[in-house]
Structure formats: C-alpha cells, structure tokens
Amino acid sequence: MEERKAFLARYETNTHRLGRICTTVTLLLLVGAPFLIGRVIGAQPDMMAVLRGYLAVGLVWTVSSVAEFLIYTPMLGAGGGYLAFITGNLINMKIPCAMNARDIAGTKAGTTENDIVSTLSIATSSLVTIGVLALGVLLMVPLQPLLTSPTLSPAFDNVVPALFGAFGYQYFRKNPRLAAFPLALMTVFFVCVPSLASQTSVLILPAGAITIGLAYRMYRKGQKDQKGKSSV
C-alpha cells in the first residue's frame, strides 16, 4: 500500500515536470511559428498592430483563459490539464470527453487515479483530432464539397447541442434536484436577455458557482442527516 502511494506521488511529480517542459516548448513553437513563416514569405509581424489587436480583442480572451484555467484544471487534474491547454477545444471536446471517461472508470476527482484516466482520455482525444485533421487536409479537395454540402451542414451546426443533450441526460439524471435550479435560472436568463446567447462562455463561471453552492448545501445536509442517524 505504501509502495503504491509512493509510486503515485512520484508519477504526479514527474507529470508536473513533463507537463511544464512540454507546455513551455509548445508555447515557444507556437509563438515562434509566425516569425519563422514570416522569414519564408518575406515579411515580419507589425508589432504595433499586434499590440493594438491584443488590446482590442486579446484582453477578453485573456480573461476567458484565466476563467478556463480556474474552472477546468480541477476537473482535468495534472496530466490532463497540461495536455488540454496544449491541444485546445476544451468546452466542445476535451472536458466532456474527460468527464465521460471518468464516469466509465468510476474515479473520483482529486485522486491520482482520476488524473490518469483524464490524461488517457485527453491524449486519445487529441490524437484522434490530429489524425482526423491530417486526413482531412490530405483529402481536402474531395472532402470539401461533401462536408460543406447544404444537406449535411445542419448536422455539423449541431455538434454541441448533440453533445450536451447526451451529457444533460447523464448528469441531470444523477441528481435532478441539483440540476433543476441552474437549468431554470439559465433558461430565464436566456429568455429574458436573448443577446446573452453570443456570450454563453461568460455564464459558465457563475452557473458553475451557483451549482457548486447548491451542491455544498446538499452535502452539508447529507452529513448532518448521517450524524443525526448515527447518534440515534
């Protein structure tokens, strides 16, 4: 048992080391790529335009990145967290994918076992995306008319609703009492302020905080009830 504990602790420490190195290298490659491409096509970035652009659009995404980091890191754990931020597409793919794998494996958040499952899930998911995209780029000419055809476009316009329909069933069925309030509240928000539809990601943090607050009340109540029963 002690040996297992020591192994898992070592695994986690090494994961952080590897994650930091790989993330830093990827970061350098991604920021360096435009300069390298610039050398090939004979131009370099206009740094003033970059600064202007960053102030105009980048700040919003910086705030959003901070929120994403705070929300998703605990869900994904160490290895999964590093990989997910390297490979992107968090809301529409990596998070649901990791949650699904976690449900299948039956692991609990905050444990190294959960980190392992989430890492397996995100690494696999990323490799599939890389493979599909590589194949798609290779077959771009014959695939383009098919994928962009008016017949199939409603299907690809509704990937996210299809995803959250399936997850909605799974999660709401687990604890309908917990899900009812945030769903009702969000529905009222979107019905009364339809323009919010373009800013769904902004509402994730408050909705999550409210649901966590409700869950905490239920958790405390459950603990009190258990104490009451055991004292009787």
Place this chain on the structure above:
Amino acid sequence: MLSQLNSPPLYLICGLIILFVAIVCVIFLVRAYRAGKKAGMDPAVLKRAIISSATFSVLPSVGILLGVIALSGSLGTPWPWLRLSVIGALHYETQVAEAAAEQVGIGRLSASTMTPEAFVTIALLMSICIMWGMVLSVLFNKSYLKKIRRRGGDEKKSPEKGGFGDMAITAMFTGLVSVYLGSYIGGFVSGRGRFTFGGDFTPILVCLASAAVMSVFTWLSAKKGLKWLEGFSIAGSMLIGMLTAVLF
C-alpha cells in the same frame, strides 16, 4: 498570396509542430496507461476509457475540420490546420482571426486583401491571444491543484473515497451543461423577439434526440449487462442527434 500560404515550407513548419504535439500526447498516454496498471487499476477499464474517448472524438473532430476548411480560404490551409489541431478552439479561431484582420487594416478576413505582413501579424495575434491557458498551466497548475485538494479534503481521506471535491466537479459540469441547454431554450423562445417562440428549435430537438438515445444506451448498459456499449454511448447519441438535425 494563397499559393504562398499553401506552400510546402509552411506545411513543413506547421506539420512539424503538430507532430511534436502528437508525440507529447503519445508520451502522456503511454505513461498514464502504465501508471494506471502499476497502481492496480483494471486494464479493461483503462482500455474502455481510451476507446470511449476515441469514438467520442471523431464527430467533433470532423466539425473542427470544417473550421479548417472555412479558414483555409483566407489564411491558407497549413496555419488553420496547425491552430485547430493543437491549441485553438473552433469558436475562438474564426472570431480572433476576423478581429485581427480589422486591426491590421485589411478590413475583413479575405484572401484578396491579405498581404504577407498582415498574415504574419494575424498569426502572431492569434497565438498570443490564446496562449494564456498554457502560461497559467506552467506557472500555477501544480500549486492550484494542491490547494484545491487541500480544500476538498481529499488528502485527508482515502484516495478512492473523494470528498466534496468530487461533488463540486460534478456540480460545475452540471452548471456548464445548464448554460448550454438554457441557451437553446432561450434561443427558441426569444431568439426572434422576446417570447415569440419563433427561434431555432433544431438545437432543442437535437438535444432531446441525443438524450433519448443516451437513455437507451444507459438502459442497455446497466440493465442488460452490455457494459462494452458505454464506450460508444456518447458518440452514438451524438450521431443520432446530429442526424435528427438533417432529417428535420
């Protein structure tokens, strides 16, 4: 300009970065699998998690490929291929690229107005705008997770049991799903004017179809002992949900 943006050296630069990230993924995958086995986790469960993640990811990946196709008309193929394979998100890349095009003074994102300088400026801006998740990971992932675990009390309890931390993660995800489902209902009820019920009903229909199929999968898996179906349940539900959008 597009021929320059689709030239072999650009494919090589972007392809090598994607290859690097693919290798990183393989390293993490193998390490995690070995660690899971060594920690006494059931290899069948680990395999099921991998298969489920693979089947689940195919359809959203095709959706992401559409993003590459959409951006390739103005930015060439290699750059969107890199961005969407590695760090980017479908909803983000198009928005930032459009906004960046405005900032560099070419108006809208278009191959006809694109210049080499505008392209590299847009590319750098796209990289800088979305790099903060990675920066925060490098700096704070370890300490943040440690803090969260301490707060959740998981370190004091047995690792298998978990504390409120586990419930909090489920609650967070429930909140996330509520936002999206609420937005679909709101879009239908008030999408074309408040309480007109004239908005797009398709996302709701797709959600319902997907949820219905998911309930069948859950029933088959839990009551009929078809555990192996779990690996395909999300992908199968999504596929039927998306087909509903085509049929109606």
